[in-house]
């Protein structure tokens with residue numbers, strides 16, 4: 001049996017020195033998460049260049065009794081991609097497995113290795129005149145493997161669904177090193193269990209994704225982006241209903257931004273909304289391949305003003321202006337990070353309950369955590385609000401978590417709409433999911449990873 005201390009040497013002799021980082025400052029970026037909340041200490045970082053090498057790494061780590069922590073772009077917001085502080089866990093990075101294997105504009109598929117950056121995959125699809133609709137502010141660093149393992153959402157879920165709805169096939173390495181090749185490009189495949197679903201969204205705890213086939217869509221030729229201010233979230237919801245009545249399924253994004261978010265973006269990113277100030281803002285995007293979209297969108301906005309649903313607004317006149325409007329939304333997370341300590345909640349409630357949820361969570365916080373500032377924004381079209389709470393550095397985050405998550409639970413909501421559980425919410429999940437659901441999850445974990453070697457301590461506590 002290889003001793004954990006010999007592990008870096010053994011991996012180095014297998015993969016070569018450039019594939020293993022065992023010490024020094026180069027380890028640091030792999031050891032701590034994007035928010036720098038969970039500093040870890042890896043035994044080493046290993047960077048395999050092929051699926052076979054991933055399988056060999058998993059077998060060697062298993063022999064040595066070492067846990068493996070898969071890592072893509074390390075942009076996850078739940079501390080899922082970093083090791084614990086024991087110095088015994090091996091980070092398996094995909095940054096040498098980044099190839100796009102094929103783009104098929106007729107079959108509407110893209111096949112890519114796990115380390116392929118999401119933006120690179122989007123661009124490859126665009127170059128073929130097709131659309132890979134997974135889109136999020138971290139797309140310049142997030143990877144295909146990370147997006148699949150996290151079942152990422154983003155701004156286009158309203159129209160295209162979560163990542164899960166776009167995955168056609170996966171290649172996975174199991175905890176014993178077995179490679180399962182399910183890289184099928186089929187739209188219809190009911191031949192037995194659809195096992196790939198187990199790995200999508202399981203955050204590297206059930207298996208390691210080495211490559212994926214994703215579904216593409218025809219690329220819309222026209223798009224319209226508008227920023228509006230609204231009186232309150234209830235008006236925003238009525239605006240969503242109007243947009244869906246008038247523009248149908250062409251509405252691809254419907255984002256809610258609070259005045260606090262706009263203020264943070266102005267302060268830390270120097271970006272300002274080109275419309276009159278208000279308490280709440282809505283960013284809408286619609287896209288279509290047929291002409292007439294802009295006229296339909298202008299008519300829809302006209303009735304929004306007539307009905308008093310919108311207070312002020314602007315429609316982007318060019319792609320550059322649309323990008324400027326999106327930049328306001330995309331800089332919220334980063335600007336909030338610069339402001340200081342925030343307690344993050346990535347929650348969802350039934351769509352029609354969002355206004356009541358926001359009101360009740362605000363009241364509960366005012367009573368239980370006086371002085372805390374709410375920074376709420378997110379994917380209103382999906383009932384998903386990033387309900388983040390800005391507090392002093394010494395404020396107990398668990399008190400704030402409890403207040404917000406109890407309100408979420410009272411509305412039948414989820415404590416993680418799209419960011420996953422990782423280590424950040426592992427205790428909270430056990431509190432808010434029924435014991436029978438937790439037991440089912442444990443049985444799945446035990447069946448696929450009986451020795452708890454794949455990303456232990458994430459999603460489920462041992």
Ligand SMILES: Cc1cc2nc3c(=O)[nH]c(=O)nc-3n(C[C@H](O)[C@H](O)[C@H](O)COP(=O)(O)OP(=O)(O)OC[C@H]3O[C@@H](n4cnc5c(N)ncnc54)[C@H](O)[C@@H]3O)c2cc1C
Nearest residue numbers: 072073074075076080143145146147149152153154204209
């Ligand atoms: C500014 C910003 C904005 C964001 N916006 C959104 C958003 O709108 N919607 C959203 O859903 N998320 C968002 N995120 C979170 C994050 O970008 C996504 O979760 C993304 O999918 C993570 O990809 P990654 O490659 O960085 O994965 P990592 O952070 O490296 O890993 C995420 C999880 O997946 C596991 N994992 C990684 N690769 C593999 C693999 N090949 N096989 C098995 N497991 C693996 C890791 O162990 C970890 O548990 C945002 C993050 C930032 C920083």
